[in-house]
Amino acid sequence: MKTPGQSRLWRRRALAALLASGLAIPLAVLSVSNGNIFEIEGDASFSGSGDDWENIAAARPGSGVSLDNKSIAFTFQSDGIGETDTGFTGGGSKDVRDLDLWQHTTGQVSPIKNEIGHAFAAAYIDPADDHLHIYFGLDRSGSGGDAATGFWFFKDKVSLGSNGSFNGRHTIGDILITSDYVQGGTIGEVNVYRWIGGQKPLEIVGSSTTLGGSTVGDRFCLEGGKPLACAASNSGVEPVPDSWSDYFYREGGTFEKRLQFPERTFFEGGIDMTQVFGEGETPCFSSFMAMTRTSASTSAQLKDFALGDFSLCDMAVAKACMVEPDVSPIVNPDGTSIHTKFRVRISNPGAGAINDVQLLETALLGGTSGNSCALTAVDIPSGSGTPASPALVIPSGGLALSTGVAVEVAQTINRKSYIDATVECDSMSNPFLNKVEARSSSSAGAPPDLIRTYDIVKGSGDECPATISPMLSVEKDCVGDGVRLVNTSDGMLARACFTIEIANTGDVQLNDLEVDDPRMSAVSLVPSGTSLGPQGSANDSILLGGDSDNSGTIDADEELCFNAAGPDGGVTDPALAKFENIVNVSAVPALLNPDVPAEDQLQYQTASDECPLCPCVNCNGSP
Template sequence: MSKPTTRFQKNAGRVLTLLLVAAGVAIPLIALSVNDETIFELEGNAVDGPPAGDDWENIADDRPGGPGLIAQNHSNVQTFITDGLDATDTAFTGGGSKDVNNVNQWQQVTSAVSPIKNEIGHAFAAAYTDPSNGHLLVYFGLDRSGSGGTAATGFWFFKDKISLGANGQFVGTHTVGDILVTSDYVTGGKIGEINVFRWIGGQKPLQVVGSTSTGGGFTVGDRYCLNNVAGQTTPMACAASNSNPETVPSSWSTYFFKSGSTFDPTNTFPARTFFEGGVDLTQIFGTGSTCFASFMAMTRTSASTSAQLKDFALGDFALCDMSVAKACKVEAGVSPVVNPDGVSVHTNFTVTFSNPSGGTLRDVQLVEKLGLGGTTGNACKITAVDLGSGGTAANPATPLNTNLVKDTAYEIANTIAGHSSVDVTLSCDSLDNPLLNIVEARAKTFVGAGDPDLVRTYQMKSDDDVLDECVAPTNTAIDVTKDCVGDKVTLVNTSGGMKAHACFSIEVTNKGNVALKNLVVADPKISANSLVPTGTTLGPAGSATDSILLGDTDHSGTIDAGEGLCFDAIAPDNGETDTDVAVFGNRVDVSADTAIPVPSFPNPQTDYATDSCPLCK
């Protein structure tokens, strides 16, 4: 590794080049842009050499701490992947694994070693901005654990997040604007072809952007570049492979090469096992979207788009990415809490919009996917926006303290700079405890974009930790008391003879913070039916409706003479004949359901009470 080059040296080299051009000194056109070694050394090895630009040694570092351990790393974003060789290795399988098919038609299998010339050891990618013209340059590469014969490589840059799913599937899909670069190692291992495609969908989903077959190319040393199309003064894409053995950077994980029957560690890349390339995305998109989220390096049977795909290495590539997360704000007595009505829960949430990439997100929007308003019982409002150090205020301003509408986009920031985040506070009232839902984030990745071209979602699930922290504390208790009115029975002469007339008051009280519904009061000696109407509800403790006094016929709040719930009996309880101890009593049972689900207290809530009226007092 050479001595780290300073930013001054890099800029000095660029200034010298520009001065030479201004003075009329002839220099090769290939010295600039994607082929500019003052930005990145595209020369067929991974070790940082004399040119001022970065190399893979600088940015592809899988030691603990990663690229941050290297003094020189000027990339906007980078990724480095160590591919497996054993039970952890993944490879393509099935006839549907072709570039012309959508990602969800591809299939993968674990613990599969590809044909030796197709076996990937490492894969890597990085993005840079050319300070001379603002062009976005993306570099990529891989090393193989074998060599020989004709082989081909391919590199996908996806706008969607691509990951491995269950049952050999891939998760994610192609998006218009995905980029594919393919290249061939011709006989002898030298690069002889580069093709650049853009995914457009439809019956012919891959659009040729640049290709050796249509425009030809030129070679300088180990470097091969596409010829320029009309109006372009710099190559759209270049690639290089090592014609001689090259050193494996010491910062990398072990490189294995198979020369016999086993994979052996080595500190040297044998000839034609290392491949790197670069593409000028600005030449492809102009000022359009250059937002990518995932990177895949692959080997294949040929550079053709219908080639069968072999080995692959997949990783994140947050060139322009966004994530969204939603979490409860837990504050005792404030959130989450049961509302005073006892039937709804108030919860404050923090929705975090993060930009992990180096690019700028524009017109960032929040969309609630929760059913809101009407009969849903749900209502949410944006109460605050914290722009942090990297956000700028929405224009027009974000509507605060206004009920949100489901599936409606609300702008929460005009821009979010790279590597920064914005927090939005939502205040919601709901009949659910906890309130779980999906929130969506939308953003534009370039000036002049129509609809947002970047969409991310976050779903709060009951099996996440949120179930514990988002549940509002509840306490439920139903209480019933029963008292003999007048403290004794009265004797009445009826057509059936002399009977004891016993009257009682019954009071049912909700002592919890959750309303109780579907109240049933059962006293079979007084009535065969519930003593309260169907659908009777008790409000939470402390409310005006937290209790009901049965037998209070004039609703004065007390049991006066002549009031109560009464029944007549011809004999004391248990047939008692001693008038001094004879009593007439019974039991009342109550039950009710909580208006808010309370997992630790299954419905119904129950209680009972008994009392007796003496014959004599």
């Protein structure tokens, strides 16, 4: 018997000899059988050219092996064995029936040749023609006699439901590949079906029973041009890669861990999906199922299965602040909110186009939230996708967004492409921390099945605060340059009167203004809740004790005075006697700088002036 290494070397030499002979071998050209992309040769070991399943298994969590792979999507599933295995049950589990009629159960699969140990799939883009190739495979924990395999690629997200049911349904464009081990275990049949629904839901796309097939080494491919599909099974013992999770083989009554795959227990295949769907019509698959079955026929009884996610199509969303001088982020003229522009990039890193692309803001908008956002532009670079349908109309000033309400921003985004949406927001928070959500469908017209979010949170480095410049100015002046005598019902009294002018010289509204002047009043001189608008606004200043109504005179109800009963410091010389007055003013900025403690941003100002008793050089009548 040849060793595993000798077996692979023999296959490669045989293929090289056939190529050198000039024989027309369809699988020798760049195609799904191109070993520079992925090796389909009946083993899992990486030989240094294209990827192999050893590379894919290394990417699974906990593999402990560092080995790159060039796939654009992959899955590696470990299936249960023995009594922990999950397999099909009931007569409704047929390929031609929808998934709501399928049933699963837990327990030993019989016979043992149907027991799946692992199942795997990977997708690649052929650089020669931009075709999408998907490779698939499984290993079995038993062998012997005829056997058959099947592989479903579902567009819908399929998972196990309760009470033995399946979640998910068939979608037009689901793909099924079946293959038979015949003639003592060699592969002699490969079939490709597409789900089209209706009374006869499976359409044959290609079959070796009608197109014929050719075999080189352990690989069997459909005939005609580039191979539509190929499959291979190990004709000899092959090593289990170190990156694999434990492989168990049952011989007799027990499962034993093995370091080699026994003959015909390893199966792999590949299909050119672009040939199935046509140029530019790459599907978005979401789930993958490998199964064993009684035959390659669509009426076969289904046995064991391994099911997992296979996100062939994907979507990513990112949100970034756009820093533009005097545009974003800035304090709005009202002094109470920040205007920020964001670029929302929705990208498609997958292999197929995504459809019905939507954007929505999850932040609380409108009402008493103090937040508002508008979509102001959508940029779709040439060749990246198609505009929304019906056409998205963005009015002057932007399309107002509502919390949780989706807006379609593109009909499609092509693979490896992106679009940019500009969202402009006004918020009383600095910075505006918010989350954006993008939604799309892997199938046109279907509900969204790709949902991605991006959250701008504090400390993430994505936040974009505006620079806040709160300023408070206070001036206090003695009215008339000195104490004046006032004739009252109590007789002549000396009165010291002052004006206090308070101004906001910054760009932020100042709230909760307090004006404390103990000689004038035991409480603040302004009502609770008084605010000053930003500099340049109609209410950016307050005049106390002056001609506030611009009548030309200071009316009695406008005066701000106290009785000058005793000079400061007990001075008895009239020429030196004076009455000083101090005012303390504080206010709270409507907006704060996020990197400065709030208590350090409160505005405090003090002003003072004095009214002399005799506003003259001396008090003997000489000025």
